Amino acid sequence: MSRFEINLMLLAGIAITCCAALPFMTEGFYLTLAVNIALYIALCTAWTLFSGPTHLVSLATAAFFGIGIYATAIGIEYLPFPLAILCGGLAGALFAAAVGAMTLRLSGVYFVIFTLGLAELARQIVTYLQTKIFGSIGLFVLTDHTEGDLFYYLLALIVAIFVTGWLIGRSRLGFAMRVIGNDELVAKHFGIEVARSKIILFVISGGFIAMAGAIMAPRYAYVEPASAFNATMSFMVVIMALLGGTRRLWGPLVGVVPFTIVTDFISANFPEHINIMIGLAFLLIVYLLKDGVSGLIDKAMRTRRGTRLQGAKS
Amino acid sequence: MTTPILQIDYLRKEFGGLVAVNDVSFAVAEGELLGLIGPNGSGKTTTMNLISGAMPATAGTIRLDGQSISELTAAAISRAGVARTFQLVRILPEMSAIENVIAGGVYSRANRWGPEAETRARELLARVGLEERSELALSAMTYIDQKRVELARALAADPRLLLLDEWLAGLNPTELQMAIGLIRSIHDEGMTIIMVEHVMDAIRSLCDRCVVMSSGTKIGEGATADVLSDPHVMAAYLGEE
Amino acid sequence: MTILVTGILLGGTYALIALGLTLQYGVARIMNLSNGETLVAACFSAWLLFTTTGINPLWGLLIIAPLGFVANGAIYLGLLRPLVRRATSQGMLEVDSILATFGLLFLFEGLMHLGFGGAYFNYQFLAVPFKFLGGSYALNRITAFGAAAAIALALYLFLYKTRMGTAVRAVAVDPEAARLVAIDVGLIAAFAFGLGGAITACGGVLLSTFYTFNASMGAVFTMKALIIVIMGGVGDVRGAVIAALILGVMETLVASLIDPGLTLAATYGLFVLILLFRPQGLFGGAAG
Numbered sequence: 001m002s003r004f005e006i007n008l009m010l011l012a013g014i015a016i017t018c019c020a021a022l023p024f025m026t027e028g029f030y031l032t033l034a035v036n037i038a039l040y041i042a043l044c045t046a047w048t049l050f051s052g053p054t055h056l057v058s059l060a061t062a063a064f065f066g067i068g069i070y071a072t073a074i075g076i077e078y079l080p081f082p083l084a085i086l087c088g089g090l091a092g093a094l095f096a097a098a099v100g101a102m103t104l105r106l107s108g109v110y111f112v113i114f115t116l117g118l119a120e121l122a123r124q125i126v127t128y129l130q131t132k133i134f135g136s137i138g139l140f141v142l143t144d145h146t147e148g149d150l151f152y153y154l155l156a157l158i159v160a161i162f163v164t165g166w167l168i169g170r171s172r173l174g175f176a177m178r179v180i181g182n183d184e185l186v187a188k189h190f191g192i193e194v195a196r197s198k199i200i201l202f203v204i205s206g207g208f209i210a211m212a213g214a215i216m217a218p219r220y221a222y223v224e225p226a227s228a229f230n231a232t233m234s235f236m237v238v239i240m241a242l243l244g245g246t247r248r249l250w251g252p253l254v255g256v257v258p259f260t261i262v263t264d265f266i267s268a269n270f271p272e273h274i275n276i277m278i279g280l281a282f283l284l285i286v287y288l289l290k291d292g293v294s295g296l297i298d299k300a301m302r303t304r305r306g307t308r309l310q311g312a313k314s
Numbered sequence: 315m316t317t318p319i320l321q322i323d324y325l326r327k328e329f330g331g332l333v334a335v336n337d338v339s340f341a342v343a344e345g346e347l348l349g350l351i352g353p354n355g356s357g358k359t360t361t362m363n364l365i366s367g368a369m370p371a372t373a374g375t376i377r378l379d380g381q382s383i384s385e386l387t388a389a390a391i392s393r394a395g396v397a398r399t400f401q402l403v404r405i406l407p408e409m410s411a412i413e414n415v416i417a418g419g420v421y422s423r424a425n426r427w428g429p430e431a432e433t434r435a436r437e438l439l440a441r442v443g444l445e446e447r448s449e450l451a452l453s454a455m456t457y458i459d460q461k462r463v464e465l466a467r468a469l470a471a472d473p474r475l476l477l478l479d480e481w482l483a484g485l486n487p488t489e490l491q492m493a494i495g496l497i498r499s500i501h502d503e504g505m506t507i508i509m510v511e512h513v514m515d516a517i518r519s520l521c522d523r524c525v526v527m528s529s530g531t532k533i534g535e536g537a538t539a540d541v542l543s544d545p546h547v548m549a550a551y552l553g554e555e
Numbered sequence: 556m557t558i559l560v561t562g563i564l565l566g567g568t569y570a571l572i573a574l575g576l577t578l579q580y581g582v583a584r585i586m587n588l589s590n591g592e593t594l595v596a597a598c599f600s601a602w603l604l605f606t607t608t609g610i611n612p613l614w615g616l617l618i619i620a621p622l623g624f625v626a627n628g629a630i631y632l633g634l635l636r637p638l639v640r641r642a643t644s645q646g647m648l649e650v651d652s653i654l655a656t657f658g659l660l661f662l663f664e665g666l667m668h669l670g671f672g673g674a675y676f677n678y679q680f681l682a683v684p685f686k687f688l689g690g691s692y693a694l695n696r697i698t699a700f701g702a703a704a705a706i707a708l709a710l711y712l713f714l715y716k717t718r719m720g721t722a723v724r725a726v727a728v729d730p731e732a733a734r735l736v737a738i739d740v741g742l743i744a745a746f747a748f749g750l751g752g753a754i755t756a757c758g759g760v761l762l763s764t765f766y767t768f769n770a771s772m773g774a775v776f777t778m779k780a781l782i783i784v785i786m787g788g789v790g791d792v793r794g795a796v797i798a799a800l801i802l803g804v805m806e807t808l809v810a811s812l813i814d815p816g817l818t819l820a821a822t823y824g825l826f827v828l829i830l831l832f833r834p835q836g837l838f839g840g841a842a843g
Contacts, residue, residue: 055650102827106834108646109586110785112653114826116588117778121823124816132814172420172427179417182406189366190471191392191421231774235657242654272669279662286638286655 012162019155031147035219037260038154039212043233044241044252045161046208049168050201051238052246053177056108059234060099062119064092064206066229068213070126073139073223081143085153085214092210093203100199115234123229130225138224145218153215161208165249168204173197232278236263239281245292254293317380319344319506320365320475325374327360334360336530337374342475347497347507349521349538353551357530358510359401362479365508366398367391378475395423395474399464399481401510407453414452414463415439418470426470438466442496458489469500476500478509482516494519518542526550557690558807564692566803567700568762570707570796572776573783575755579627581790582727582747584645585635585652589659590780591773593623593752595667597759598676598768605678612680612764613702619760620753627752630659631745639744660774667770677767699761706757711792723747727790755780775819782826788836798837801825 019038043061051058071088072081079087099118103111130138168174176197180187187194213228220227236259244255259281267274289296318341327335335357342348350358364371367388376384383391397418406414415435419426426434439448442462452460461481468476482493494516501507501520511517517524517538524541526534528550534541541547572594579587600619604610610618638655642648681695714720725733726743734740762768783802787794802825809821829836 055646057650057653102830106830108649110830110834112586113778113781113785114830116781117775117819117823120775121819124819128814128817128820175413175417175420175427178409178413179406179420182408183404185368186400186404186406186417188388189368189392189398190418190467191389191423193389193421235661238654238657273665275661275665275668277665279658279660279665282654282658282661283634286651286658 035147035151040240040256040260042154042158042212043237044256046205047237048241048246048252049165050205053181054198057112058115060115060118061209061234061237062229062231063122064209065213066122067092067095068210069217069223069228072214072217073141085211088214089207089211093207096203096206100202104198105195119229119231123225126225138222140222141217143218242285243292245294248294251292251294318342321377323375326372328372333530338532340525345504345506347501347521349517349524350508350510351524352527356527358527362477366396392422397468397471397473398477399468401479403460405452405460410449410451411463412448415466415470418467422471424472438469442466476505476507480510482513558811562804562807563800564696564700566800567703568758569803570799571703571758572755573780573795573799575751576780577784577795578747578751582723583744588656588777590755591777592663593755594759594776595773597756598763601760601763602676602678612760616757616760619756623756624749624753628745628749631748664773671770675767675769680764695765699764702761782822786829794837
């Protein structure tokens with residue numbers, strides 16, 4: 001382990017401790033905002049596990065998230081909350097496996113198009129099933145979990161996602177993904193099962209996203225398809241993750257915090273302008289921030305190290 | 315002769331109406347260094363692509379150690395023991411030289427990972443003369459060094475059969491002598507090699523035997539000296555120029 | 556029978572929208588995810604022309620199609636060509652153009668939402684029944700189908716019978732080779748992108764004569780158009796038309812026999828079948 005990594009882990013430890021103390025110090029608006037930030041950190045980091053190395057823009061986030069919400073909504077009557085969350089993760093993973101098996105063997109465009117309408121598809125099917133078969137459109141999720149509780153669950157999920165991401169980065173699979181990201185043809189010619197590797201990562205990522213949905217279910221109290229499968233969420237995740245940068249595990253973090261705050265502000269004050277903001281954010285990323293903010297940080301650090309080396313030489 | 319390591323029978327590849335490889339058959343014995351030569355556009359690289367599984371054949375069979383590999387994917391063929399370099403160098407630009415070489419062995423026949431993979435990669439980089447530059451990003455390397463990395467990466471797969479697709483193209487005379495020496499030493503250790511090549515001096519000094527292709531068809535096969543003095547073969551080359 | 560005819564009539568308009576997209580993707584090689592916004596903008600323009608000045612939407616085509624051409628051409632030259640120029644690989648261009656056109660999708664959707672709100676719009680144009688093959692159909696649907704067929708035919712003749720059309724097809728098949736025979740690939744790509752926008756705009760105008768529309772339906776239509784394009788085979792005019800008719804019939808079937816809320820599910824069902832069995836498109840050769 002390099003010195004840099006040790007420092008990073010120390011920093012992460014301190015950050016987690018500080019975060020864990022948060023619910024004791026604040027409540028109401030700031031706690032809700034903190035939960036939102038934690039939620040998007042979890043979602044964006046999980047999204048990046050797959051979309052970072054493969055460069056495939058997944059818009060399936062809202063579908064996985066909704067599946068997680070429904071897992072809790074249905075499961076909470078029979079299971080303790082943590083088990084319901086795990087079931088949500090499992091359901092999301094299975095769904096991801098099915099979607100991945102159909103689309104990830106083909107060119108990337110098919111995958112993007114398929115995920116584009118996935119949340120809407122899930123919404124239509126669940127609405128149909130609920131109205132025609134169960135006779136009611138919504139489900140009550142009655143738990144005594146407070147926002148503070150949800151915050152701790154999300155924090156635990158974030159730690160799990162980071163540890164998983166770090167382990168993947170050191171594993172054969174992670175190495176294979178880097179090779180695939182560099183040159184898919186070379187990867188195939190050196191024994192890497194490209195489609196299978198992508199599907200495995202998609203399953204892991206989808207499972208975590210569904211778990212985040214399962215954790216957030218109590219906040220909804222009454223779950224209906226239109227609120228559970230909210231397609232805008234998929235786009236928000238893409239923007240925040242890319243804004244932060246997907247080349248590093250911690251990259252999305254940098255994008256989530258400011259963007260959640262800005263979004264919160266705009267949707268509170270100018271709700272009509274939220275789509276314009278999303279549109280401008282996409283254009284900003286493509287034209288000005290190709291590697292995200294973390295890419296800029298990396299570049300700045302490289303330049304600084306470069307000048308320091310030159311300085312030492314002269 | 316024992317079972318050849320590679321046996322190709324009536325191999326055929328059509329692109330739309332164009333026949334790129336027209337019922338070609340040949341075999342490669344264990345430890346042999348076979349030259350695959352012919353004018354540009356004669357189907358040599360397509361043949362290499364069919365062997366390595368980069369594209370499926372229209373018809374015909376390819377057998378490695380007696381087992382058919384014609385239906386396998388490139389990944390499965392790699393695990394069966396075929397490794398290659400590419401006509402236009404294909405490196406992993408965002409990874410270092412040593413990572414490029416490690417990549418050759420992780421999932422292929424070598425199936426090597428961890429410190430063992432790194433040790434082997436360092437040996438191979440030293441072998442192609444790049445031990446000093448192992449941490450360099452590939453995008454920062456010269457074309458020649460990238461080619462060396464590609465060879466080291468193919469060797470890291472512990473192949474039964476090594477395919478070199480114009481690996482010598484673009485080298486200056488000094489580099490060429492060194493490169494020929496390198497290929498010879500790999501061959502001397504018992505590696506079976508097929509090389510597609512235009513550098514005739516290299517073919518003469520390295521290859522035991524040659525297969526000549528022209529317009530997708532095999533027009534000659536035999537000991538290198540005989541093949542190169544065959545009037546048909548000369549006509550094929552001169553006709554092109 | 557009624558379902559079949561209604562489906563085919565709907566499919567005619569879908570075909571135009573998809574033809575627009577397939578021109579943009581097949582020739583300019585940009586996956587334009589904001590294609591549906593051109594459609595919605597055309598719907599609103601036709602509505603504005605009809606309700607304020609009383610201009611018949613069929614005449615409105617003559618105004619709106621050129622606007623679609625200019626707007627899309629300008630988007631290509633101003634925003635997308637820089638991406639084409641900086642891309643070092645097809646994969647990189649794909650990701651960039653997907654993100655950029657997402658941006659345009661949201662931007663235009665947001666602007667139209669600001670202008671027209673989220674309400675549904677429609678207007679009365681030729682809303683009279685027409686007896687045909689033992690069924691009764693709205694005359695505006697039949698007119699829209701006829702106009703769509705005429706425009707598609709004109710496009711076909713342009714692509715296959717004129718010099719410029721041949722150049723467009725050459726770029727679609729192989730940009731490098733086209734460059735070698737002195738075709739200005741950049742210009743043709745911009746032209747095809749504009750033309751695709753114009754065709755999609757025509758589809759929007761015709762759609763508005765019989766369909767209730769709102770500011771935020773663009774994405775769903777982009778999705779449908781994409782699936783039609785894939786089903787028909789990218790850049791394949793004939794395939795897109797047939798795929799559009801299949802989708803139109805399929806949607807009408809599901810909506811009238813099972814549940815109108817499941818039309819997207821029907822679209823997806825078709826998409827999944829295509830992905831599993833014919834990813835190269837209905838009439839494509841070997842899988843690419």
